[in-house]
Amino acid sequence: MAAESQAADSVGIVEPQRLHFPEPIRLESGHTLPEFNLVFETYGTLNADASNAVLICHALSGHHHAAGYHSREDRKPGWWDACIGPGKPIDTNKFFVVCPNNLGGCHGSTGPASENPDTGRPYGPDFPVITVRDWVKSQARLADRLGIDQWAAVIGGSLGGMQALDWAIHYPERIRHAVVIAATPRLTAQNIAFNEVARRAITSDPEFHEGRYLENDAIPQRGLMLARMVGHITYLSDVSMGEKFGRELRDHAYHFGFDVEFQVESYLQYQGVRFSETFDANTYLLMTRALDYFDPAREFGNDLTRAMAEARCRFLVLSFSSDWRFAPEHSQKLVNAMVDARRDVSYAEIDSDWGHDAFLVPNERYESLFRAYMNRVAKEHGDAG
Amino acid sequence: MRADLKLIEPWVAPGSRVLDLGCGDGTLMDYLQREKGVVGYGLEINPEYIEECVRKGVNVIEQDLDEDRLHSFRDQTFDTVIMTQALQAVRRPDRALTEMLRLGREGVVTFPNFGYWRLRLHQLWNGRMPMSSTLPHTWYNTPNIHLCTVRDFEALCQEHRIRIKDRTVVDNAHRSRWYNRLWPNLLGQIAVYRVTR
Numbered sequence: 001m002a003a004e005s006q007a008a009d010s011v012g013i014v015e016p017q018r019l020h021f022p023e024p025i026r027l028e029s030g031h032t033l034p035e036f037n038l039v040f041e042t043y044g045t046l047n048a049d050a051s052n053a054v055l056i057c058h059a060l061s062g063h064h065h066a067a068g069y070h071s072r073e074d075r076k077p078g079w080w081d082a083c084i085g086p087g088k089p090i091d092t093n094k095f096f097v098v099c100p101n102n103l104g105g106c107h108g109s110t111g112p113a114s115e116n117p118d119t120g121r122p123y124g125p126d127f128p129v130i131t132v133r134d135w136v137k138s139q140a141r142l143a144d145r146l147g148i149d150q151w152a153a154v155i156g157g158s159l160g161g162m163q164a165l166d167w168a169i170h171y172p173e174r175i176r177h178a179v180v181i182a183a184t185p186r187l188t189a190q191n192i193a194f195n196e197v198a199r200r201a202i203t204s205d206p207e208f209h210e211g212r213y214l215e216n217d218a219i220p221q222r223g224l225m226l227a228r229m230v231g232h233i234t235y236l237s238d239v240s241m242g243e244k245f246g247r248e249l250r251d252h253a254y255h256f257g258f259d260v261e262f263q264v265e266s267y268l269q270y271q272g273v274r275f276s277e278t279f280d281a282n283t284y285l286l287m288t289r290a291l292d293y294f295d296p297a298r299e300f301g302n303d304l305t306r307a308m309a310e311a312r313c314r315f316l317v318l319s320f321s322s323d324w325r326f327a328p329e330h331s332q333k334l335v336n337a338m339v340d341a342r343r344d345v346s347y348a349e350i351d352s353d354w355g356h357d358a359f360l361v362p363n364e365r366y367e368s369l370f371r372a373y374m375n376r377v378a379k380e381h382g383d384a385g
Numbered sequence: 386m387r388a389d390l391k392l393i394e395p396w397v398a399p400g401s402r403v404l405d406l407g408c409g410d411g412t413l414m415d416y417l418q419r420e421k422g423v424v425g426y427g428l429e430i431n432p433e434y435i436e437e438c439v440r441k442g443v444n445v446i447e448q449d450l451d452e453d454r455l456h457s458f459r460d461q462t463f464d465t466v467i468m469t470q471a472l473q474a475v476r477r478p479d480r481a482l483t484e485m486l487r488l489g490r491e492g493v494v495t496f497p498n499f500g501y502w503r504l505r506l507h508q509l510w511n512g513r514m515p516m517s518s519t520l521p522h523t524w525y526n527t528p529n530i531h532l533c534t535v536r537d538f539e540a541l542c543q544e545h546r547i548r549i550k551d552r553t554v555v556d557n558a559h560r561s562r563w564y565n566r567l568w569p570n571l572l573g574q575i576a577v578y579r580v581t582r
Contacts, residue, residue, distance in 0.1 A: 316439075335446060336457050340424060343404070346439055348432070348447045365432055373440045 009085045010077065011068035011092055016108060021141055026029050026104075027172040032130035034117060038142055039108030040064045040100035042093035043084060043317040046146070051381040053148040054090060056080065056099040057156035057163035060231070060287045063107035063280060065093075080157075082362050089370035095152065096377040103138045104286040106128040112213060112282030114126060130286050132159075135168045140174065147249040149300045153177035153377050157359035159287070162294050165334075168311040169296050177369075177377050178311075181318045182359040184302055184330035191325065192197075192276025195288040198227035202281045211282055218315070220281045225272030227284055232271050237322040237355030239350065277318040304337035318366070318374045320358035321351050346373070388559030389469060390416050393493055396420055396551065396579050401464035404428070404488060405478070406450055406481070407471035411438035418443065420461045422502045425463065432487050454563035461498035474528040483545055485580050492549070495577045498554065500534030500570040519557055535570040542580060 018039045024032045027304040036052035041064050046053060056066050058079070062084075068086035069077055084090045085098055103110040105129065119126075143151065154175050161183025169179040202208060205223030209216045215238040233241075261268045300306035315338055319331035328349045338345040350366045352358035359364075390413055397403060400445045404536040405414050407425025411434070428448040429435050438445035443528040450471065464490035468481065473496050475481045497519045507515035514524040522529060533541075537556060542549055554565045554573030565573045 293485070339446070340462065342424065342457055344424075344444050345426075346435075346443075346445045348435055348445075365436075369432075369436050369439060372436050374441065376442055 001188075001218065006040045009087050010081065011085050013071065014041050014043065014065075014068035014078075016041050018108065019142065021138070021145075023141075025138060025141070027128050027134045028131040033103075033110065033128065034224075036103060036138065037108070038100050038103070038110075038138060040077075040098060040142065042070075042099075043067055043097040044095050046096040046148075047381065049120070049381075050148050050150060051147070051150070052095050052378070054095045055095050055143070055151050055154045055167075056084070056097060057135070057139070057154065057160035058092070058102065059156070059158040060100065060159045060291065061275070061284075062160070063105060064099050064101040064109075065107075067097070079360065081220060082360065083182045083367065083370065089367050089374050090155065090223050091378070092373065095374075098146065098148075098282070100139060100142055100144070101180035102130075104283060106283040107251055109268050111280065112211075112286065113280050122214045123294040124214060127282060127284060127286070127288055131223055131290055132162050132166050133170065134172060135163055135290070139163070140171060143174070144166065147307055149174065151175045152381060154183075155179040155373070156183070157181040158183060158356065159291055159294075160308055162291075166294075166296060168315070169315050170310070172310055172312040175313045177373075178314045178374070179318075180328055180330075180331075180334070182323055182356055183334075184319055184326040185297065185334045187292055188330075192292050194230060195292055197230050198288055199285055201230070201298035205281075208281065211283065211285075219276070220263075221273075221276040224276035224279060224281050224284065225269070227356075228279075229268045229272045231270060234325045235244070235355055235357045237324065237353060239322060239353040239359075240355055243341035243353065258315070270382075280293055300374050304333070305340040308341035308343055311338075311343055315346070316370075317345060317347045318359075318370070319347075319349045320354065320356070321349055323356045323358060325356040388555075389495060389575070390558055391494075392553055392555065393467065393469070394562065396422065396447060396491070396493055397423060397465050399423075400463075402462070404458075404463045404466045406419050406468040406485065407474070408445060409446060410434050411441045412444035412504050413467065413469065414438070414443045416443045436561070450481065457470065458488055461489055461490060463551070465489055465491045465493060467493045469493075469495045470497070470528075473532050474530065476530070478531045478533070479545065482541065482547065482580075486547065486580065490581065492580045493578070494580065495575060496538070497529070497532065498570065498576045499532040500536060502571045505571075517574075524545050535573060535576050538576065538578065542578075547580050547582065549578055549580055553577040558574045
């Protein structure tokens with residue numbers, strides 16, 4: 001029962017908030033959004049001098065619901081409930097935690113499924129391509145509205161870690177710490193290739209209608225499902241899939257056909273179907289493109305050291321041993337550039353079998369180290385607890 | 386204060402950039418940060434030590450000193466590279482030493498002197514691998530896989546054209562007695578060197 005699982009270390013029942021931003025925002029692509037909404041959740045209490053605020057940036061398929069429950073009947077808590085709550089690494093007794101749904105998302109913030117004020121119809125494919133920089137820019141506006149001049153820390157895993165990195169580089173005065181988990185300073189050709197397969201799966205679905213599926217009362221569900229299936233494989237590891245499914249059959253015998261035979265097939269299908277029922281196809285295209293384009297070194301002559309020299313904050317960088325999507329070597333490259341740029345940084349490679357998804361999975365060393373770091377952060381605003 | 390820290394401290398310039406190879410729980414870096422205003426990093430492999438460094442506010446980077454990745458730090462990134470009681474535990478002490486001086490202008494190295502008279506006597510008398518308070522491990526389960534004497538170390542430096550700027554040889558409590566200085570290889574338990582190119 002959900003009510004029972006709302007233990008003492010849960011933030012409890014939470015309610016999403018929404019802010020309207022009437023000022024236009026100029027995007028990296030050169031396009032301008034005339035106005036936008038951001039939906040977000042907050043946990044904990046902002047202190048008097050607004051020095052204890054922490055921004056959580058979500059990853060590809062994430063959203064603003066990072067911790068707690070939306071109702072008593074809610075079966076599952078927010079996506080990072082393992083790390084956010086009273087006494088957890090991001091301790092809501094000490095920090096005021098803000099987690100927005102990113103621009104272009106499909107969970108309430110302005111995105112491709114929102115109404116285009118110019119046409120009165122959904123943006124669909126006309127929604128401009130969004131980059132990590134654009135997200136950070138919109139998050140800075142959110143900070144302004146919440147009265148937060150400087151984040152105690154900006155924290156994220158995967159694509160969220162990239163946002164934390166971008167904050168450090170482009171708003172050096174507005175962030176004291178960046179926690180960059182299971183991220184990379186740029187995608188490899190292999191990463192982009194996987195993203196491209198996912199996008200092709202969506203755009204080649206007959207129900208996609210060049211992105212105007214909403215106006216055609218259609219949903220490219222097959223495409224989304226395939227995109228999620230291929231993505232999901234890259235989030236896990238050979239070991240974790242082996243442990244979870246092995247070669248287990250669905251009903252103990254070969255049927256010599258092409259329906260679902262192995263448990264792993266059934267699992268992927270289930271994940272794919274569930275995802276395709278809740279996620280917007282155009283948002284998926286945007287999010288994967290944002291990943292592809294992310295490359296903070298690019299505007300600094302492809303010199304990551306020069307990019308990192310812009311930062312003023314302290315960094316904690318974490319990677320996971322079995323993550324082959326953004327392998328530890330990518331985090332190490334990032335750390336080397338930070339050292340080269342004389343930035344304060346600590347780095348650890350956490351032993352885990354859970355692949356890229358490890359940043360969401362409870363792990364004793366991960367949580368303990370994360371907590372130790374956040375306690376240091378809390379000490380700076382005089383709330384060591 | 387730990388006695389070995391006091392020995393190393395005068396060799397580290399205020400405000401300099403320091404790398405501590407095998408930094409343990411970060412005691413040395415913490416001390417140098419506070420007393421000397423140095424900026425730097427410790428490298429460590431032990432998860433508990435790494436967490437302790439983070440708790441202290443010492444920059445720590447998870448790194449196996451036996452791996453080649455030290456090479457990805459740029460040449461002469463640091464003023465001083467320190468390695469306390471770890472030289473004898475790496476797979477290739479010669480490479481570690483040359484790597485130290487690639488990364489930094491100066492190196493500070495401390496190691497247990499295997500030429501200490503008691504260790505010599507232990508082997509001569511018992512015919513077994515020596516054990517002492519400095520070297521408490523059994524031969525089959527010890528991190529110290531490349532023990533050397535003061536003379537061995539100096540020969541290695543000569544071979545690699547590494548200049549010894551300073552040498553202090555001390556007893557187990559890091560005290561430097563007159564006899565340590567007279568017969569360092571025979572009477573010193575711990576050797577502390579400052580080296581450069």
